[in-house]
Amino acid sequence: MKRLSSSEWIAHVLATDPPRHKSLVMTVCGDAIAPHGGAFWLGSMIELLAPLGVGDRLVRTNVFRLVQEGWLNASREGRRSRYALEAKALPRFERANRRIYSAPGLDWDGKWTFLLAPSGSIDSELRTQLRKELEWEGYAMLATGVMAHPAPDRDTLREILVRCDADGKVFACEVAELPGLGSRPLPQLVRDCWNLDAVIEGYRGFIETFAPLLNMLDQDAIPPEDAFAIRTLLIHAYRRVQLHDPMLPLALLPQPWPGASAYELARDIYRLCHVRAEQHLLAMLRREDEATPDADDAFHGRFGGLQVE
Structure with missing residues (x-):
């Protein structure tokens, strides 16, 4: 296959694996809008997504859906529409x-965290909501009312319980092996609870698609518009695989774990294109709002640190 230009590569990816439009708007909101104050005018979003094959009508439709779902709030100034990340949704974006943007490879102390909701302790609606939220965070359901993860983020768990109004309604405990009983080792729970085949294939597909960009971005002066499109497609594809990754400690995963290689690839490409991508992003945002701030400190800490120019 001949070496593609940046615009040809973008067109090829959009033709072979077109992203879902609403999900792509979400990617732009989290990756690009959040670091710049968390708000945008509709005209800016239309201009940002046009090179990615999303037309005016589709942008309007999917932004409206995100408002209905509680991700964005809307306001108007004359005939112009302004949208901002909903305050209640900010913890989920974070x-x-x-x-x-954080490297995989959680340290593991050999213990598991269990969440217990005995029969009758919570209603079915809350049980379903908790299961959905915890499964997104990588928890596995061992039995009805019993969910587990070997290395969860405690702040995230606390936020989920508070937001779901489950604080004080479920039991949370750490579990360790009892020595000398001849029981199965706790690490073997991984193979019983998670089927990682699809995650592995997802990471391998991501690597196959994006690895050719390294030479392209290293040798060519990528136009800012293309750099933004590449950065958006990169994070969109990486996020899509991560949604199905339970984010287990590396010590419990098959080796070599392709998620580690996928992270390094995403980091390297992001670092190579983020400066030009920011040039295009700010040009589009400031066309509608000159007061759009520069990226915040958290942005420059992504992937272990981005170069500031």
Whole structure:
């Protein structure tokens, strides 16, 4: 296959694996809008997504859906529409960002965290809501009312319990092996609770798609518009795989774990294109609002630190 230009690579990816439009708007909100004050005018979002094959009508439709779902709030100034990340949704954006931009490889002390909700202790609606939220964070359901993870983020768990109004309604405990009983080793719970085949294939597919960019970005002066499109497609594809990754400690995963290689690839590409991508992003945002701030400190800490120019 001949070496593609940046615009040809973007067109190829959009043709072979077109992203879902609403999910792509979410990616732009989390990756690009959040670090710059968390708000945008509709015209800016339309211009940002046009090179990614999302037309005016589709942008309007999917932004409206995100308002209905509680991710964004809307306001108007004359005929112009302004949107901002909903305050109640900010913790979920922050959780997603911690997953995406932080290196995998959680330290593990050999203990598991169990969440217990005995029969009758909570109603079925809350039980379903908790299961959905905890499964997104990588917990496995061992039995009805019993969920477990070997290395969860405690702040995230606390936030989920508070937001779901489950604080004080479930039991949370740490579990360790009892020595000398001849029981199965706790690490073997991984193979019983999680089927990682799809996650492995997802990371391998991500690597196959994006690895060719390293030489392209290293040798070419990528136009800012293309750099933003590449950065958006990169994070969109990486996030899509991570949504199905339970984020277990590396010590419990099959080796070599492709998630580690996928992270390094995403980090290297992001670092190579983020400066030009920011040039395009700010040009589009400041066309509608000259007061759009520069990226915040958290942005420059992504992937272990981004170069500031």
